[in-house]
Amino acid sequence: MDHTEEARAVDEVIDRLVGRFPDVSRDRIASVVETAHLELEGNPVRDFVPVLVERTAKQRLKQEATLAPVPTAAAPTELGGPDVEAEVVELDPMEIERRARERESGFLFGDLGGGPA
Incomplete structure (x- = not known):
């Protein structure tokens, strides 16, 4: 997976999470997704990065929702x-x-x- 495909897939993750968490602002979701994406920066295998980013971001947003x-x-x-x-x-x-x-x-x-x- 090249860089442009990965960026597009991460943008789609943001769109899906905006639909899943309608009470959370798009900017907050994008920030959580970006943080999760940066944590996987050094990994040489990039094919599963969008899936891992979505899983991590979803978990963090659920955690925030239970604490709010x-x-x-x-x-x-x-x-x-x-x-x-x-x-x-x-x-x-x-x-x-x-x-x-x-x-x-x-x-x-x-x-x-x-x-x-």
């Missing part, structure tokens, strides 16, 4: 007034995985429509 607190949408009256900030709740990693599986289910992803598995 998610604000709840509580009404100001529930919190005691409009000056009080919203409560911060961390999602359980299993809940994040469940939501990801829901997004990827359907006829296009191999679900034959037989109901829950």
